[in-house]
Amino acid sequence: MSLWDNLVEEALAKLESLKHLLPLRTIHLPNPNDQQQQKAIETETQTSSKSHNEEQGIHGCHVFNEIQPWDRCSVEVLVTEVMFHRLINFLPSTGEETLSRDKATENEEEAHLQQCKKLILFSGNDYLGLSSHPTIKRAAAKAAQEHGMGPRGSALVCGYTNYHRLLESSLADLQKKEDCLLCPSGFAANMALMVAIGSIASLLAVGSKPSEEEKIAIFSDARNHVSIIDGLYLAERQRSVEVFVYRHSDMSHLNALLLKCKLKRKVVVTDSLFSMDGDFAPMVELAKLRKKHQFLLVIDDAHGTLVCGENGGGVAEEFNCEGDVDICIGSLSKATGCVGGFIACSKSWKQLIQSRGRSFIFSTTMLVPIVAAAHAAVIVAKKETWRRREIWKRVRDFHALTGIPTTSHVISLIVGSEEKALQASRHLLTSGLYVTPVRPPAVPPNSCRLRVTLSAVHTMDDLKKLTTTLSQCINFRDIGIQISNKYAKL
Numbered sequence: 001m002s003l004w005d006n007l008v009e010e011a012l013a014k015l016e017s018l019k020h021l022l023p024l025r026t027i028h029l030p031n032p033n034d035q036q037q038q039k040a041i042e043t044e045t046q047t048s049s050k051s052h053n054e055e056q057g058i059h060g061c062h063v064f065n066e067i068q069p070w071d072r073c074s075v076e077v078l079v080t081e082v083m084f085h086r087l088i089n090f091l092p093s094t095g096e097e098t099l100s101r102d103k104a105t106e107n108e109e110e111a112h113l114q115q116c117k118k119l120i121l122f123s124g125n126d127y128l129g130l131s132s133h134p135t136i137k138r139a140a141a142k143a144a145q146e147h148g149m150g151p152r153g154s155a156l157v158c159g160y161t162n163y164h165r166l167l168e169s170s171l172a173d174l175q176k177k178e179d180c181l182l183c184p185s186g187f188a189a190n191m192a193l194m195v196a197i198g199s200i201a202s203l204l205a206v207g208s209k210p211s212e213e214e215k216i217a218i219f220s221d222a223r224n225h226v227s228i229i230d231g232l233y234l235a236e237r238q239r240s241v242e243v244f245v246y247r248h249s250d251m252s253h254l255n256a257l258l259l260k261c262k263l264k265r266k267v268v269v270t271d272s273l274f275s276m277d278g279d280f281a282p283m284v285e286l287a288k289l290r291k292k293h294q295f296l297l298v299i300d301d302a303h304g305t306l307v308c309g310e311n312g313g314g315v316a317e318e319f320n321c322e323g324d325v326d327i328c329i330g331s332l333s334k335a336t337g338c339v340g341g342f343i344a345c346s347k348s349w350k351q352l353i354q355s356r357g358r359s360f361i362f363s364t365t366m367l368v369p370i371v372a373a374a375h376a377a378v379i380v381a382k383k384e385t386w387r388r389r390e391i392w393k394r395v396r397d398f399h400a401l402t403g404i405p406t407t408s409h410v411i412s413l414i415v416g417s418e419e420k421a422l423q424a425s426r427h428l429l430t431s432g433l434y435v436t437p438v439r440p441p442a443v444p445p446n447s448c449r450l451r452v453t454l455s456a457v458h459t460m461d462d463l464k465k466l467t468t469t470l471s472q473c474i475n476f477r478d479i480g481i482q483i484s485n486k487y488a489k490l
Contacts, residue, residue, distance in 0.1 A: 125453060129337070175328050194269075215265075283324075428473075
């Protein structure tokens with residue numbers, strides 16, 4: 001073995017000793033009933049006017065008033081016996097435990113799938129169940145048939161098309177912002193924005209680099225997403241920003257840091273809905289502090305876009321403070337059911353980010369079929385308002401069934417030790433429920449948890465099965481006390 005082979009093996013052994021090896025979990029996707037899908041579309045078409053469909057700006061836009069059979073594809077998955085064994089024993093995997101479609105005959109693959117175990121997914125981010133919607137699939141297929149994947153290059157070279165512009169406009173309208181910039185992922189969007197913010201000090205410095213007084217102060221919540229944290233690391237490397245971390249959602253601490261800071265240029269960045277804890281940022285209090293200190297307010301609304309707010313405008317709309325948010329980062333990989341990220345902002349900010357945000361500048365732009373699908377998803381989500389109503393019903397149902405205080409569709413059940421989290425996840429898996437345990441280093445020691453995510457297309461029966469099974473391995477009262485104490489501290 002070479003030197004580097006040995007080093008990698010030693011590093012893997014160290015990770016294994018720390019129980020930090022992360023597995024790939026190979027799942028198989030069930031096929032929806034195409035005949036049922038076509039029948040539902042034909043029925044809907046008969047009751048929809050032609051002008052209504054044309055109004056959507058996409059070909060063949062069909063919307064529905066209730067859950068359809070194909071919606072279940074977003075919360076039902078199949079796993080092989082081999083993968084199921086690895087799942088319940090938490091064994092390392094690089095994803096090789098599957099039958100290659102290139103080598104399998106159709107009969108072999110069918111027989112293979114019949115032997116798979118079906119699991120109900122409670123760990124995904126497809127909050128509205130849009131990933132299998134026929135209108136969205138058709139938008140992607142039509143774009144692919146007409147244009148292939150689209151021009152391959154960065155948006156600044158040849159990758160920006162009328163499809164990208166159409167999606168940006170719809171997202172800007174959704175977020176009530178002047179403009180929007182698409183990015184390859186939500187991670188890339190946060191990285192691009194943090195670096196662009198830092199570049200302002202460098203560009204306006206009197207000397208070759210910013211003086212202490214010319215730097216930008218960025219205040220970041222202690223539990224912000226890692227993409228914000230990594231973006232801040234890069235901005236710090238430019239030596240143009242000072243980063244201050246305030247205690248999670250602690251507005252008194254943030255106010256104290258703002259008062260103590262002598263820098264004139266201030267930015268506050270926070271997740272709007274925290275992905276690991278499921279709690280909302282104190283948006284109203286942040287808006288008040290913004291007026292007091294005149295800072296730039298940036299939120300990462302990855303888990304709130306299309307889910308929160310009457311029109312799906314996100315957490316800022318939910319708390320009636322859209323005008324107080326200067327820049328909103330969002331994800332197309334969650335409630336939109338696609339992949340990608342965006343930054344909703346002013347035209348001036350867009351111009352700056354596309355000129356200085358390196359993770360945007362040096363990345364190939366999103367594929368045209370994905371952009372077409374995301375645009376269709378935004379339209380469908382606006383029209384099928386029942387999906388937002390259903391997901392919030394599920395949140396209330398979970399609370400009614402467990403007594404656990406829940407504020408959002410992301411529910412963090414802190415069980416304590418790593419062994420308890422693994423045992424609970426194993427028990428759920430054997431009952432046909434897919435809930436992954438969250439362990440260090442993702443969370444601090446002795447705060448291991450089950451992260452449950454709800455979807456608009458989960459049924460009451462799904463929830464009853466989940467809560468009944470959960471009650472067999474965790475004490476709801478203990479969970480409720482922990483969550484109540486956490487919110488009291490905030």
